[in-house]
Amino acid sequence: VHELWDAETFDYDYCVLTLETDIVQSPTVQTVELATSAPTQGTTAQLTGWGKTSGTSSTLPYLLQYTIMDIVSWEVCKNLWEPAGHMLTDRMICASHPTASGCNGDSGGPLVVDGKLVVAQIAHAYIAISPRYNNGRIVGGTDAKADQAPFQVSIVLYTGWFDYLHICGGSLAGRRSVVTAAHCCDGYHASDLEARYDGLDFVTLKTINKVTKIDIHEGFNSQTHDWDYCVLTLRDDVVKSPTVQTIELATSVPLTGSAAHLTGWGRIPVTSAKALLQYTPMVIVSRQQCNEIWEPACQTVTERMICASNPSAGGCSGDVGNPLVADGRLVGILSWYGKDCPANTVEWPNLYSDVANQWQWLDDRIAK
Incomplete structure (x- = not known):
């Protein structure tokens, strides 16, 4: 593993x-040469892998998948990803296709241009990144104490090949439920997630x-984050203890x-x-x-x-899905925040x- 590898930013994402x-080469087994220069914008590349074929699929394909990609300029890519809170470095390149891309299980897969693997120390590293998995955690926070959030949950995604990733937070409620944000659940099967x-x-x-059922509000709008x-x-009832508790829902808006x-x-690796x-x-x-502040930003x-x-x-x-608590009750579910997490x-x-x-919609779906 590269000695400068940063699991928070995905910088220096190299491993040998x-x-x-020894590899025995044949018509169906070959090694690939490393690129010694970064490909230029618009260059055609190819990506292969056995990763998931859609964001809603929970299975991996039997056959190797292939797609053509186009190299995107570093500046264009940076402008696209910075508003989502992900900083591109000199060790990253970007590639795109209007109807195809990598998905869970494709990390580490080869991006090839002119028969060469376009990753080397003097070139850039191609990484698969998604807005759901942006870097960052509570800014300016302090270490919590045991009694401050015994209802706190980490929602973890199974990404394949025994790999798990924290994607959101949530709150234990009722007999065996977790309350979180819809865009933490959207596009997943219950079998993809665990608390x-x-x-x-x-x-x-x-x-x-393990998660056995997902209820997303029928009004949820992924563009505006409304509803x-x-x-x-959950599969099992929550066993309460001094370090595990459920939280009651607020029935009135805090003043x-x-x-x-x-x-x-x-985001925790x-x-x-x-x-x-x-x-x-x-x-x-x-x-x-709040509207007076945010409306000028559309x-x-x-x-x-x-x-x-x-x-x-x-x-x-x-931190999306995490609990905002007032007077011992859940009053809010973190949904969105300012650019670059000010x-x-x-x-x-x-x-x-x-x-x-x-409150009523949530209460109707929380296991009693």
Whole structure:
């Protein structure tokens, strides 16, 4: 593994495996040469792999898949990904196709131009990245204490080949349910997901509970993040203890200026040695004030959203679905946030799905 590999940013994403025996070349087995220069914009490339053939599929294809890709300029790619919170480095290149791409299980697969693998130390690294898996965790938070969020859940995606990835947060509710954001669930099968909880360190969470059912709000709009509600039903009942508790739903909207708090792990690589739950106090912001801030940025704060802020802390990618709690009840589900996850969320408040607004819909789907 490259000594500068960064699991948070995917920078220096290189690894060489040494095999037990020599490769015997034949008409169906060949090695590939490494590129010594980066391909130019518009160059035709090819991508192959056995990864998933759609974002909603839970199985891998038997036959190797192939697609043509076009190299995208670094500047264009950077402009596309920076608003989503992902920073491109000099060790990355981008490729695109209007109807095809890599998916889960394709990471590490070869991007080939003119018969050469376009990855080498003096070229760039092609990486498969998705807005769902952006880097970042609670900005400006502190390590949480055991009694601050015993209902906190990490929602983990099985990506194939025994690989798991934290994608969102959530809250334990009822007998065996998790309340989270719809865009944490959209496009997945229940068998793709599991809930992990009971502890502060993500790496050593004691309980893994499989998801058996996904309920996404029928009004969910993936473009505006309106109606951003989801309930996951778990396989096993939640066993309560001093470190595991469920949380009650708020049935009324918290008043402007009310104290609240946000917890979460953000984006945590499963290979991390340690990743402690983060905590930050927040203050509820009026919907009117929040709309005045966000409307000039072409974002509408609807009746199903509430806002919260802190002059030096807020949620970031990987924190979506995390609980906003006031007076011991779940009042919000983190839904979206400002570009590049600004620490000053007074200037750009975090947006949460308003639990009280859809209390009945959530309660009807939570296992009692």
